[in-house]
Amino acid sequence: MFSGGKMKGIEFGIDGWMAVIADKFTFDNVRLAAQGIAEYLKERVEEEIKIAVGYDTRFLSDNFAEAVSEVLAANDIRVNHYYTACPSPLISYLVKSDQLSGGVVVTGSHKPPRFNGIKFKASYGGPASTDMARRIGEKIAVLGDKDIKRTPIVEAIESGKVVIENGDKEYLNHLLSLVNTDAIKSFAPAIVADPMHGAGIGYLSDLLNRAGCMVYNIREDLNPIFAGVNPEPIARNLEELSQEMKKSEAAAGFAVDGDADHLGVMNSWGGYISPQQVFPLLLLHLIRNKNWNGIVVKTAAVTSMIDKIANMLNLRVRETPAGFQNIAALMLEEDFLIGGEESGGYSFKNHIPERDGLLSALMLTEMMAMEHRTIAELLNSLYDEFGALYYYERSLHVQTRDTLIDDLKARAPGVIAGVKVSDIRMEDGIKYIMRNGNWLLIRASATEPIVKVYAEAGDITEAQELLDAGGEMIGAEA
Secondary structure, three states, X not given: OOEOOOEOOEOOEOOEEEEEEOOXXXXXXXXXXXXXXXXXXXXXXXXXXEEEEEEOOOOOHHHHHHHHHHHHHHOOOEEEEEOOOOOHHHHHHHHHHOOOOEEEEEOOOOOOOXXXXXXXXXXXXXXXXXXXXXXXXXXXXXXXXXXXXXXOHHHHHHHOOEEEEOOXXXXXXXXXXXXXXXXXXXXXOEEEEEOOOOOOXXXXXXXXXXXXXXXXXXXXXXXXXXXXXXXXXXXXXXXXXXXXXXXXXXXXXXXXXXXXXXXXXXXXXXOEEOHHHHHHHHHHHHHHHXXXXXXXXXXXXXXXXXXXXXXXXXXXXXXXXXXXXXXXXXXXXXXXXXXXXXXXXXXXXXOOOOOOHHHHHHHHHHHHHHHOOOHHHHHHHHHHHHOOOEEEEEEEXXXXXXXXXXXXXXXXXXXXXXXXXXXEEOOOOEEEEEOOOOEEEEEEOOOXXXXXXXXXXXXXXXXXXXXXXXXXXXXXXX
């Protein structure tokens, strides 16, 4: 992973900068990062620079966002400062629709509550490219405290440099325009909406209500420590949603992460539906129910069910390394249909090249309505048609993480778990494709000091054997 220069502990990388509040994530460092973003924009944008600034529900996020706007305004940048905590994709959408120079979101995303961060959104309404992150990091690296410009927020508002923004209606109306609300209202599914105390508070429930759903809300109160549960919509963090599903008998349960760009899904009896199951459903919906077309973009760790569906429906699939900026780059180059990553972030045609948990939930709701099935029934139909695949992942700690992938590439085996290797791909870590179609991927995380091992097979035992083999190959400790 590229990280920009380090100044006072700031490492601005491909997904911005995140750190522990009051440790490295301080007001001084936030202002320093904002000054670096301002310097980058002044170097790259010739016309008047206009920026959207938003923030999530974490501790002091609103104050940190004000600090960002104060610095940008002092650098003669026009700031549309969002009036309340809001989803990250809302800011990305406003950047593109209002033709702004970029956006800044103060968010810790799905990190534990002690973290906060800054994400930069590019003018196309998507994540910063690797080159943008590198340049911003370089700008930050040469700055000192004396280089920071600052206009108090009240003065900045009075001067017109900072304008208080409210784009809720524009954003939500756009999302609703992408689906058949008549079909949803006719089906009127019951949905449990779970924003996990994050930036999706109010947005997820309002969107589903306006679409025609009967909505049951949980975790909609503001809680900066997320009630002690990380705001990442994966199975272990969704016990409260699972319990509510068992009581409500809803057609589906939807949870979004801390900044509402990732989606977690549960079936009517509280069972977790993984992103490797959700992505194929979304793909089938776009093709068969909506008659949309275009290329499918996925990261290397995404299920090969996507490839099976694409082969049957004559779709072209492009595979990228991990990181949504890689998906967005392809979306900007070609006519895309959907882009998705293994962690539950999806982007759609006719929207923005950015993950959007709210639109993902709305699309699944539309699929249920158009097919008159619950999430569980849709998944059963998927397996009846394409067969089941068993997907596992594991995070491991190793002693030689920095050289591990190079070592694996130098000694690639011909057989893994008793099956011959037919292809090896090295675009993102090292991915072994077996002769029987199973696969194993080993890659070092770009954001954490771990190595991730992924395995998928048509047989549950074979998938587990592949995963164990991957752990043995790297000499890891679970």
